[in-house]
Amino acid sequence: xxxxxxxxxxxxxxxxxxxxxxxxxxxxxxxxxxxxxxxxxxxxxxxxxxxxxxxxxxxxxxxxxxxxxxxxxxxxxxxxxxxxxxxxxxxxxxxxxxxxxxxxxxxxxxxxxxxxxxxxxxxxxxxxxxxxxxxxxxxxxxxxxxxxxxxxxxxxxxxxxxxxxxxxxxxxxxxxxxxxxxxxxxxxxxxxxxxxxxxxxxxxxxxxxxxxxxxxxxxxxxxxxxxxxxxxxxxxxxxxxxxxxxxxxxxxxxxx
Ligand SMILES: Nc1ncnc2c1ncn2[C@@H]1O[C@H](COP(=O)(O)OP(=O)(O)OP(=O)(O)O)[C@@H](O)[C@H]1O
Ligand SMILES: [Mg+2]
Numbered sequence: 001x002x003x004x005x006x007x008x009x010x011x012x013x014x015x016x017x018x019x020x021x022x023x024x025x026x027x028x029x030x031x032x033x034x035x036x037x038x039x040x041x042x043x044x045x046x047x048x049x050x051x052x053x054x055x056x057x058x059x060x061x062x063x064x065x066x067x068x069x070x071x072x073x074x075x076x077x078x079x080x081x082x083x084x085x086x087x088x089x090x091x092x093x094x095x096x097x098x099x100x101x102x103x104x105x106x107x108x109x110x111x112x113x114x115x116x117x118x119x120x121x122x123x124x125x126x127x128x129x130x131x132x133x134x135x136x137x138x139x140x141x142x143x144x145x146x147x148x149x150x151x152x153x154x155x156x157x158x159x160x161x162x163x164x165x166x167x168x169x170x171x172x173x174x175x176x177x178x179x180x181x182x183x184x185x186x187x188x189x190x191x192x193x194x195x196x197x198x199x200x201x202x203x204x205x206x207x208x209x210x211x212x213x214x215x216x217x218x219x220x221x222x223x224x225x226x227x228x229x230x231x232x233x234x235x236x237x238x239x240x241x242x243x244x245x246x247x248x249x250x251x252x253x254x255x256x
Pocket of ligand 1: 046053054
C-alpha cells in the first residue's frame with residue numbers, strides 16, 4: 001500500500017495486550033489510542049512496568065498484536081503475515097538496549113548491518129556513510145573497535161548510528177540516553193530531532209531522562225497500561241526549555 005503524506009506514521013486504536021496463559025494471564029495494556037505524525041518527536045513516559053516497552057515491541061512487529069489496530073506507515077499489524085511484518089520492520093530504526101548488536105563485530109560493521117537489514121544492495125560508498133554516521137555520534141575514533149571493547153555509552157551510540165543509517169521513516173527508541181552522559185545524551189537526541197525535521201522521520205521514544213524533555217514535540221504519559229495525558233514539553237517541565245538550539249524548536253505541536 002502506498003503511504004499518503006497526510007496519514008500519521010504511527011496509528012494505534014484500541015490496543016490491549018496480555019502476557020501469560022490461563023490463570024497467569026495478565027492484561028498489561030488497556031485500550032490505548034495513540035498517533036504520531038510524520039516528523040513528530042513523541043516521548044513516552046511512565047513508571048517502571050506500566051507497559052512502555054510492550055507498546056514499542058508491538059509497533060516494531062517484534063510481538064503479535066492481540067487486540068486493536070496498529071498501523072505503521074500504513075501497514076496494519078493486527079493479523080499481519082510474514083510479508084507485512086518484514087515490510088514494517090524495514091521502515092523502522094530500532095534503538096533498543098543491545099538489540100541485534102554483535103559483540104564480535106566492530107562498530108563500523110554493526111552500523112553497516114543497519115544498511116544490510118534493509119535488504120538493499122550496499123552502495124559503493126556504504127562504508128563512508130557509516131563512518132560519517134559514527135562521527136556524528138562521536139565515535140569517529142572507535143569505528144574499528146569491536147563492540148565488546150566499547151563502554152556502555154559507546155555501545156549505545158553504535159546502536160543509535162545503526163538505527164539511523166538507513167534513513168528510517170520511523171524510529172522506536174527505548175531509553176536511548178540511559179547510558180550516556182548528559183551532554184552526549186542531549187546532543188544525540190537533538191540530532192535525532194533534527195533528522196526528524198529534515199526527513200519527516202517520526203520518533204517514539206521511551207525515556208525517564210528529564211534533561212532532554214525540551215526536545216519533544218509532545219510527551220505522552222502512561223500509568224498501569226493506560227495513557228493518562230499528552231502535553232507539550234513546556235507544560236510538562238514547568239520551566240523554560242533547556243539550552244541550545246532554538247532553531248530546532250520549530251515543529252508543530254499536535255495533541256491527539
Ligand atoms: N515477556 C513478558 N512476559 C510476561 N510479562 C511481561 C513480559 N514483558 C513484560 N511483562 C510485564 O508487563 C508489564 C509491562 O512491562 P513493560 O516492559 O512493557 O514495562 P515498561 O513500562 O517498559 O517498564 P520499564 O520502565 O521498567 O522498562 C510489566 O508488568 C511486566 O512485568
Ligand atoms: Mg521498558
